[in-house]
Amino acid sequence: MGLNAPNANYFCLYCNCDAASRWDMDQVWTNTGNSKCTKKLALFPAIDQNNYIPDELHLLLRISDTLMECFFNDLTKKKEFEKQIKPNIEAAFKDLGVRFEFFKSTSSKWNWTSLMGTDKKKMLEKFPVAQFITGIRGENIEVLWREFYRLYKVLRQSQLTDQEIYQFKVDAENWVRAFCRPSQGFINSSLNFGHYRKADVTPYMHVFAKHIPLFMHQLKSKGLSLRIFSTSSIEKKNHSQVRLFFGGTTMGGGNKERTVVYDIMSFENRKLFYLISNTPKEITSRNINADNKENLSHSFNDPGQ
Known part of the structure; x- marks a missing residue:
């Protein structure tokens, strides 16, 4: 929205309240926007203030x-x-x-x-x-x-x-x-x-x-x-991706020379392809023993499903 950080004196996205007055609940503030802490042009100027x-x-x-x-x-x-x-x-x-x-x-x-x-x-x-x-x-x-x-x-x-x-x-x-x-x-x-x-x-x-x-x-x-x-569903997705790929943090990671974002997006694209193409979530392999003629079947689940 083109504003300074939340620790700025005029911190609020929605009004001109200053940091020293945050505690004062007797003051009246409305969703008129912050006109005292503008640092840059808004990234999405077409979005109305009330839609944030x-x-x-x-x-x-x-x-x-x-x-x-x-x-x-x-x-x-x-x-x-x-x-x-x-x-x-x-x-x-x-x-x-x-x-x-x-x-x-x-x-x-x-x-x-x-x-x-x-x-x-x-x-x-x-x-x-x-x-x-x-x-x-x-x-x-x-x-x-x-x-x-x-x-x-x-x-x-x-x-x-x-x-x-x-x-x-x-x-x-x-x-x-x-x-x-x-x-x-x-x-x-x-x-x-x-x-x-x-x-x-x-x-x-x-x-x-x-x-x-x-x-x-x-x-x-x-x-x-x-x-x-x-944003709870987005946060849950982010948490799941972090645990799945790294078990910790997304910072400074990635496989070999690929970035973290590349790995995650590749995984998501693969899941979407499976969904659109109606690809089965598991495959069955058959092991044939030449001695006893018994067929053994094993199912393997896609870890991303």
């Missing part, structure tokens, strides 16, 4: 990434993290049926397993956050996780009334307010500890609260919904 639909899958992935990072950053600072907290967190994920572990990077900083969408849904719905952060703050952060998952399920519904969309808008804005709620009270008295900083509110959270409701109304008027435009 946000992807619900990446909202889930990136916002849950932020929740995980804020949560783990609180814990990795504690001296008992490696011996006590770390194994307990890994065990809690295992109880959910999710493969997860912490590991140290080359800079000795703690990193963790990157989860797929399905595992992140399990985490948001069931992970016992309050077990690892004591007091009311831990309970409130666990509510943040559960509420975000509930809102995500709402935005994926195929049919919503205008009232339901309005309620989603109110709840999403309140969720962002709760996310960056400051500490309340006085020192040496009853103090209600806050959750996270205003600076921790991300561009995805801004879009989630301020623009998703507008797109929900827009799509409803056309008999459409956000889930129709999800």
Whole structure:
């Protein structure tokens, strides 16, 4: 769309909100486009601004990434993290049926397993956050996780009334307010500890609260919904190709002198040819034993089918 990166001061694809105001849910923004961060001409100028639909899958992935990072950053600072907290967190994920572990990077900083969408849904719905952060703050952060998952399920519904969309808008804005709620009270008295900083509110959270409701109304008027435009099937295809060809990453790979893209496209073209030509998905070879005259048949499946 010809704009700067999401970490620019004017970060949003859909409005002129600046980075310092992302947390402010009292400001009103509409899908008028970003006129303050234009870097180049739009790649597809014929596409109307309102037809750039946000992807619900990446909202889930990136916002849950932020929740995980804020949560783990609180814990990795504690001296008992490696011996006590770390194994307990890994065990809690295992109880959910999710493969997860912490590991140290080359800079000795703690990193963790990157989860797929399905595992992140399990985490948001069931992970016992309050077990690892004591007091009311831990309970409130666990509510943040559960509420975000509930809102995500709402935005994926195929049919919503205008009232339901309005309620989603109110709840999403309140969720962002709760996310960056400051500490309340006085020192040496009853103090209600806050959750996270205003600076921790991300561009995805801004879009989630301020623009998703507008797109929900827009799509409803056309008999459409956000889930129709999800890239989940594309992401699943990409994940399958990576696992099939490389078992890891598409970066720096390829067979011999062929590029990664060449290998994948050749594989996809072969599958399309099989489909169009009605080619069988398996072949049967017959081995004839000259001694006992018995025919042995073996079936071989195409690994790409």
